[in-house]
Amino acid sequence: MKIDRWQFVVAVLALASASVVKAEINIGAVLPLTGSSASIGEDQRRGIELAVAQINAKGGVMGQKLNAEIEDSGGTANTALDAARKLVSVGKVPVVLGEFSSGITIPMAQYVVKQGDVHVNIGSSSPAVRNVGSGSYSVIGLDDLSARFAAQDMFNLKMRKVAIIVPNNSYGQGIAAEFSKQFVALGGTVVSQVLYTEGQSTYRRELQQMSRAAPDGFVYSAYGQEAATINREAYELGLNKTPWYGIYLTMCTSDTPPQIAQGQLGIEVASVGSNGKFYEDAYQKAYKQPVKSSFGSYAYDAVMLSAAAIDKAQSADPQKVRSAMSQVGKSYDGATGVIAFDADGQREQQPYEKVKFDKTVTAR
DSSP, X not given: OHHHHHHHHHHHHHHHHHHHHHOEEEEEEEEOSSSTTHHHHHHHHHHHHHHHHHHHHTTOBTTBEEEEXXXXXXXXXXXXXXXXXXXXXXXXXXXXXXXXXXXXXXXXXXXHHXXXXXXXXXXXXXXXXXXXOTTXXXXXXXXXXXHHHHHHHHHHTTOOEEEEEEESXXXXXXXXXXXXXXXXXXXXXXXXXXXXXXXXXXXXXXXXXXXXXXXXXXXXXXXXXXXXXXXXXXXXXXXXXXXXXXXXXXXXHTTSOHHHHTTOEEEEEOSSOTTOHHHHHHHHHHHSSOOOOSSHHHHHHHHHHHHHHXXXXXXXXXXXXXXXXXXXXTSEEETTEEEOBOTTSOBSOOOEEEEEESSSEEEO
């Protein structure tokens, strides 16, 4: 009987030991894996995968394996909220990354921080993101930064009268307002502004309305599949004879045939910083192709930053991770450059590139 008891104790200790070895630290992400931004969502997923693999190859987080639970937003706010609820309530994750569209990210992030978790914005740029509240951080710059850069670039390209077309959501409204303010301040004129309804099968009427203003250039920002429709119809209408300028050009052209997007100009968030070539090399090795968009590297940095915060806190408790995130985020050297958060948890400095479409998006 004594031997049986001893064997029982040994078995219990073995099980306990095994459970410690197999324990995981989980973080969550909500991405648009289907819908109009699916191509960008897939690139974000790849960035997350690369970061998780690298972290685990170096021993994980707090000596435990890191796991990323990824949910599909379907490109809608309601689905994203359901996904966030699942991650927070069922998955018990301390950190939720995502989404991509500002109109989806903002309500999702508000829910996450209200529940006490940490939210990390990896792709949205509406200035309204700043108002999500304490516990939300952005590894990507907001549109007050990108609009200033784009407006100055277009003005330097000798464009003085421009027409704008963007989606009628938090992102589009923000970028249109910020760009217009900056461009007018430089001495330019916005001769037409269209906020389009998402999900339409055609944008011909909106494009014809813009063309009647006879602009020097068209400024646009649109999600992959919707941008493809806008680009195709602009091409069919002959509007591509006037310069097109894309704010976040990889997003605007990700689903557009190269012959239609050829010659477009624009800006892009820099996909890597001065020390970020390792990310491009890792991506090429893992997926046998060059980096597809500029957004996967921001998802990568968000995972690395979150893991660093959990390690610093030596806990997966959301409140402790939140405090550690503010400390780590004072100056973090990531794939996209140095990330430093301001008082609102937003990236203070964002590197941008001037780009053109020449078979693919390249620097100019």
